[in-house]
Amino acid sequence: MLEADLIRRARAGDAAAYEELVRQHQEAVFRLAYLFLGSAEDAEDIAQDVFMRAFRTLDRFDDSRPFRPWLLAITANTARNRYRAFKRYAAVLRRLIVPEATHMDMDSGLEAQALWQAVRRLSAADQEVIYLRYFLQLSVSEAAQAMNVEEGTVKSRLSRALSRLRDVIERDFPLLYEGRTL
């Protein structure tokens, strides 16, 4: 069934249709929340919140646009708020000190983890554009919709975020550059 049909049925109160939408998008929502928060349990909480809020406001969704960027906009907003609350009480510090177990091979996984730690040193706005564009592999157009900005703005924000990321990597994660020409 097409996404637009699912949305239409969900708006009419069809729970099964909304569940199908959740299944289709839960991975992207969960992953973006995880990137912001660094905790699978908190990411799951956020993801549940996002789908609950999305369901409540489904009537206001413009179904001429793709659903995923809209969901990811809610996700980023919700996760940033949660991140601020954590930060305020230094709970993030605990997570950085006691990182969670990973689930993939360590060589490539470790490199990606190091890159993620570098990204996490950036501002929330820089993190958002990098997560959407690279980690979740959204197109520039989709990222623009998720961030509610023009495509040109996505490109300029990406450029600035990458410049700042390069500074962080050179200073704190030089091994990421080993064997690479940058």
Next chain:
Amino acid sequence: MNEDLNEGLEMLVEHTVKHFPYPPTPDLVAKRLSRQQRRFQRHSLDLRRAAGALAALIIVLAGLLTVPEIRAQVAAWLRIGAVEIVITTATPPARFAPGSQLPPSVLRFPGATTLEDAQAHAGYPIPLPTTLGAPDRVYLIQAARPIVVLVWLDEHGAVDVSLHLLPLGTYSIKMTDAEVEETEVNGEWAVWIAEPHWYLLRTGSGDDDEKSRQVMMHTLIWETPDQMTYRLETNRSLDETRSIAESIPVGNASSSSGVLEGENP
């Protein structure tokens, strides 16, 4: 030059993130039932699991808060509607946050007004508990969205009950080392804090736009399906308090607010 450098970094990022070790995505559809109760339990479990690490880790808040000697252990964290609750293993400090303080007594709150004026300016309906009737005092506090506080007095003129209406978009934090008890209001998940605790209300978007307050009464907190969060402060028992809470008509209090614009920026 800078673009060339970024291009190289872009390639590195694109290549590297393909191997990012995400945790397995949970099946949200299967897990959605009893979600809030499970969330509370999970935080408790998480606390036990992390106890070894936490016990040794005194979290220093000095870098984040203005009072340098403030140190606290965060034991658990949960959210109910517009209220974040941080449970600490140490007594919260006398002053834990930047910004000014609200007086402990609601009778000295700013924004004293009438019920009619509050109805006109709150931007959402103000339902009254049928067990209490019209309030003796009404306050309208300016925050991201107006917060309404209704107060009922006892025969001596002291506060018997105060009801705080927190619409979607407002944000506050409670900090306590007391036990936080789970309960229900009209079948919705609610929490009951029987001990004095600290409360921090965000009244704007800046770090200084926060007001802290020591709450001396018991507090019942719950969220209604229309995304309105209620805090009810009183010295009455939990059963009595819940009866008051359940006598509040559940309306369409904040339906005009959207998820995106309702969130804190």
